[in-house]
Amino acid sequence: MAYFKVESLVKYFGGLAAVNGVSFEVAKGEIFGLIGPNGSGKTTTFNMISGYHRPTSGRVIFKGREIHHLKTYKICKLGIGRTFQVVKPLGRMSVLDNVIAAAFSRVNTMAEARELAQKSIEFCGLSHVRDVLAKSLPIAGRKRLEITRAMATQPELLLLDETAAGLNPTELIEAIDLIKKIRDNGTTIVIIEHIMHVIMTISDRIHAINFGQTIAEGTPVEVARNQAVIEAYLGTDYA
Amino acid sequence: MKKRLYPLILLAVLAGFPLVVEDNYYQHLMILFLMWVVIGSAWNMIAGYTGQVSFGDAAFFGSGAYAAGLLAHHLHVSAWWGMAIGGLAALAVGFPFGWICFRLRGAYFALATLALNEVLRHGTTIAESFTRGMLGIMIMPTFVSKVPYYYIALGMAVVSVLSVRLLIRSKPGYYFVSIREDQDAAESLGIDTHFYKMLSLAFAAFWTGMAGSLYMNYMGFIDPHVVFSLHDISIMAILVGIVGGVGTVYGPTVGAFIMVAVQEMFRSGFFGLFKFLAETTGSESVRALADVLTKGHVLGFGLLVVLVILVLPNGIVGDWDKIKKKVFRIHSPA
Amino acid sequence: MDVFLQILVAGFLKGGLYALIGIGMTLIMGVMGIINLAHGQLMMVAMYVTFVLHSFFGVDPYLSLFVAMPALFLLGVVIQKYLLNPLIKAETILPENQVLMTVGIGMVLTEVIRFIFKSDYKSVTTSYTGATFFLGSISFSWALVVAFGIAVAFTVAMFFFLIKTDLGRSIRATAQDKDAAILMGVNTRRITVITFGLGTALVACAGTLLVPVYYVFPDLGGPFTAKAFIITILGGLGSTVGAIFGGVTLGLAESLGATYLGMEYEDIVGLTIFVLVLLFLPGGFKRLTKV
Ligand SMILES: Nc1ncnc2c1ncn2[C@@H]1O[C@H](COP(=O)(O)OP(=O)(O)OP(=O)(O)O)[C@@H](O)[C@H]1O
Numbered sequence: 048m049a050y051f052k053v054e055s056l057v058k059y060f061g062g063l064a065a066v067n068g069v070s071f072e073v074a075k076g077e078i079f080g081l082i083g084p085n086g087s088g089k090t091t092t093f094n095m096i097s098g099y100h101r102p103t104s105g106r107v108i109f110k111g112r113e114i115h116h117l118k119t120y121k122i123c124k125l126g127i128g129r130t131f132q133v134v135k136p137l138g139r140m141s142v143l144d145n146v147i148a149a150a151f152s153r154v155n156t157m158a159e160a161r162e163l164a165q166k167s168i169e170f171c172g173l174s175h176v177r178d179v180l181a182k183s184l185p186i187a188g189r190k191r192l193e194i195t196r197a198m199a200t201q202p203e204l205l206l207l208d209e210t211a212a213g214l215n216p217t218e219l220i221e222a223i224d225l226i227k228k229i230r231d232n233g234t235t236i237v238i239i240e241h242i243m244h245v246i247m248t249i250s251d252r253i254h255a256i257n258f259g260q261t262i263a264e265g266t267p268v269e270v271a272r273n274q275a276v277i278e279a280y281l282g283t284d285y286a
Numbered sequence: 287m288k289k290r291l292y293p294l295i296l297l298a299v300l301a302g303f304p305l306v307v308e309d310n311y312y313q314h315l316m317i318l319f320l321m322w323v324v325i326g327s328a329w330n331m332i333a334g335y336t337g338q339v340s341f342g343d344a345a346f347f348g349s350g351a352y353a354a355g356l357l358a359h360h361l362h363v364s365a366w367w368g369m370a371i372g373g374l375a376a377l378a379v380g381f382p383f384g385w386i387c388f389r390l391r392g393a394y395f396a397l398a399t400l401a402l403n404e405v406l407r408h409g410t411t412i413a414e415s416f417t418r419g420m421l422g423i424m425i426m427p428t429f430v431s432k433v434p435y436y437y438i439a440l441g442m443a444v445v446s447v448l449s450v451r452l453l454i455r456s457k458p459g460y461y462f463v464s465i466r467e468d469q470d471a472a473e474s475l476g477i478d479t480h481f482y483k484m485l486s487l488a489f490a491a492f493w494t495g496m497a498g499s500l501y502m503n504y505m506g507f508i509d510p511h512v513v514f515s516l517h518d519i520s521i522m523a524i525l526v527g528i529v530g531g532v533g534t535v536y537g538p539t540v541g542a543f544i545m546v547a548v549q550e551m552f553r554s555g556f557f558g559l560f561k562f563l564a565e566t567t568g569s570e571s572v573r574a575l576a577d578v579l580t581k582g583h584v585l586g587f588g589l590l591v592v593l594v595i596l597v598l599p600n601g602i603v604g605d606w607d608k609i610k611k612k613v614f615r616i617h618s619p620a
Numbered sequence: 621m622d623v624f625l626q627i628l629v630a631g632f633l634k635g636g637l638y639a640l641i642g643i644g645m646t647l648i649m650g651v652m653g654i655i656n657l658a659h660g661q662l663m664m665v666a667m668y669v670t671f672v673l674h675s676f677f678g679v680d681p682y683l684s685l686f687v688a689m690p691a692l693f694l695l696g697v698v699i700q701k702y703l704l705n706p707l708i709k710a711e712t713i714l715p716e717n718q719v720l721m722t723v724g725i726g727m728v729l730t731e732v733i734r735f736i737f738k739s740d741y742k743s744v745t746t747s748y749t750g751a752t753f754f755l756g757s758i759s760f761s762w763a764l765v766v767a768f769g770i771a772v773a774f775t776v777a778m779f780f781f782l783i784k785t786d787l788g789r790s791i792r793a794t795a796q797d798k799d800a801a802i803l804m805g806v807n808t809r810r811i812t813v814i815t816f817g818l819g820t821a822l823v824a825c826a827g828t829l830l831v832p833v834y835y836v837f838p839d840l841g842g843p844f845t846a847k848a849f850i851i852t853i854l855g856g857l858g859s860t861v862g863a864i865f866g867g868v869t870l871g872l873a874e875s876l877g878a879t880y881l882g883m884e885y886e887d888i889v890g891l892t893i894f895v896l897v898l899l900f901l902p903g904g905f906k907r908l909t910k911v
């Protein structure tokens with residue numbers, strides 16, 4: 048039995064098929080890359096997994112349980128965390144309070160939540176801005192807050208949506224280190240990323256989609272050599 | 287350290303007030319002030335902390351008032367019993383209210399709350415055989431003195447403010463503010479946003495309903511236009527919340543004091559100052575001005591709404607830094 | 621049967637005016653994303669303009685459209701420019717400040733009018749106020765029929781304006797996607813100002829047309845604001861075609877309610893429909909027709 052899998056996911060917005068029959072399986076403990084050109088349906092796939100959108104058809108199965116009919120907060124409680132491509136900081140709360148709010152998904156008292164949040168903040172390296180208002184963070188800080196918050200919900204499976212976009216080279220290296228550290232800590236990761244060398248270096252396997260449909264799947268090397276991927280995806284960037 | 291003492295000092299002053307000031311008029315104003323602390327704190331919970339701006343608080347106030355009033359009127363149960371029922375009645379109204387309104391977000395939520403209050407107001411007016419419609423409900427007040435009412439109101443105000451403080455520093459409080467800041471992010475953090483919005487609304491409904499039944503007991507008379515009033519209750523509640531400071535524990539207390547004072551100032555022609563001036567000077571034009579001022583008190587209220595939003599959108603407590611800066615600059619034009 | 625037809629006709633004609641009120645509201649809502657809770661009060665001001673023109677200068681209510689509409693357009697522009705637009709910049713916890721501001725504006729308008737004209741009911745009697753004609757056994761009020769015709773004319777004109785002119789297209793672009801409109805070089809601030817003016821002018825038109833067949837008093841603003849938002853929710857937020865359906869539906873429902881349930885139910889019928897739509901058809905008629 049697969050640890051996590053999506054089966055023939057389809058999502059229509061009006062007449063437009065944003066996702067049109069995507070299937071993949073993720074093994075426990077791996078970093079699974081999801082790539083595709085702009086508008087190919089990656090974020091929509093995440094939104095279906097985390098319960099923001101109901102799939103038009105298809106199934107999402109986590110540890111043998113169908114979850115595509117569950118509400119978003121229930122999916123979080125089941126152990127699937129996510130970050131947002133368009134970051135959603137709780138602006139007028141401090142970084143610590145952002146993470147405490149997340150930690151309350153696992154504990155009930157203030158003391159426990161604070162402790163859990165502190166741990167997550169240290170783990171993700173945000174201690175220096177702990178008491179800063181989330182809205183005053185620069186973009187790199189906000190992206191990292193997304194991850195820190197998701198980690199405080201103690202996910203088994205973490206969905207990362209373009210957490211490296213907009214970072215400078217130093218920040219990029221830090222981000223890659225963090226993602227590896229999270230995986231080494233036992234969390235399975237599905238990651239959407241546009242920056243090729245990031246996704247190629249950290250992913251164990253990669254799934255490529257275009258126009259909402261699967262075009263390739265395999266190791267980074269296999270996918271990078273795949274003709275359909277080069278045409279659809281790299282073609283637009285490098286041609 | 288000192289800051290922590292302020293609320294205690296304030297409480298001591300409030301507890302001693304009726305013993306020192308025995309004037310009925312001022313005791314009356316203070317009772318209104320305390321009642322608005324309760325309503326303002328309740329509104330602040332759902333709107334200020336949870337971000338669901340209700341324009342229909344009067345629905346809860348009216349339900350509480352009518353629960354107490356109808357009980358006394360039909361069953362001759364003391365309206366004080368109604369007081370316990372008042373909060374619960376408002377809760378009972380709150381659930382369908384939330385169920386309907388939380389399908390909408392932002393301004394549309396505000397609109398739906400306003401509409402439901404209108405439904406209740408019209409409904410109460412039409413159901414004459416049960417509610418006496420526009421005739422209203424009159425009951426005999428239990429006490430002649432205002433002092434007992436004062437202490438009951440004070441008790442309610444203290445407990446409501448304390449409960450806000452407690453709640454806001456615990457899990458529900460964090461969840462409320464998360465929902466206000468970003469509902470989608472909140473969901474992704476495992477927050478059942480619908481449940482917590484309902485919880486926040488329940489809190490607001492309960493306390494507003496309690497204030498409504500206090501009003502019934504204290505004033506002895508209600509009718510649909512008084513207790514389900516958009517301007518005098520729902521908008522006043524919003525102003526109390528905004529003037530003091532949205533999303534702050536003591537903001538509504540400050541706001542209630544200012545709003546009750548301002549309202550009374552307009553209503554009484556600046557505490558009778560202009561009448562007094564007119565009488566002492568015997569000037570016709572001052573008398574006319576006094577007349578205009580008292581008659582135009584709703585206009586003053588409306589202008590106040592406009593001004594407050596333009597100048598102090600986060601209220602006195604919320605914009606305190608801004609205010610200090612402005613004042614500071616005036617005093618030291620370096 | 622005749623009674624029933626008669627009620628339908630009356631409701632339908634009233635619905636034409638309601639549609640005009642609703643389109644004004646919908647325009648503002650679409651472009652600004654806010655609900656204008658001073659809509660009915662602005663209409664009331666227009667009615668007083670017409671009343672004054674008639675009782676002091678003997679101007680026919682239909683002619684005073686040419687004064688009331690531009691005057692209210694200007695008032696709308698001033699409100700948007702100096703009272704609502706400044707709020708967009710303000711850093712505040714409650715985005716609903718704009719809505720609250722419109723409540724404040726509504727109160728001020730009502731009280732200023734009350735101050736000048738007292739709370740009395742005024743009415744404008746013209747030669748055609750009570751005039752009717754018959755088709756079969758159904759009577760038609762001339763004033764309502766003419767009002768209906770003018771309302772339809774303005775609605776059609778509005779459509780052409782929105783679809784055919786550059787300004788109209790800018791308004792629709794802003795309503796659909798503000799950020800995209802800014803990128804396309806639309807001055808959205810100017811658009812919001814113009815739109816508020818237009819919305820106000822439309823409701824002024826409706827108000828003026830109502831004058832010959834209705835009373836004029838300061839407190840009529842509130843109930844008409846309520847009608848305006850019921851119409852817009854019925855029709856689907858921000859949908860112009862929806863506002864027409866919403867207006868006619870409310871007109872019919874009120875007439876039927878007033879006849880078969882009793883006059884005091886006229887208002888509550890609208891509110892009940894409103895709640896039912898919220899419950900069972902969120903998105904209004906727009907959801908059904910996809911317009
Ligand atoms: N809520 C929505 N309503 C309507 N259309 C949507 C919605 N969300 C996404 N779409 C459309 O679905 C398609 C896929 O969007 P999606 O955001 O999933 O792409 P993506 O692969 O994440 O792209 P990017 O790399 O730019 O983030 C796009 O055409 C988009 O416009």
Ligand SMILES: [Mg+2]
Nearest residue numbers: 089090091132
């Ligand atoms: Mg995306």
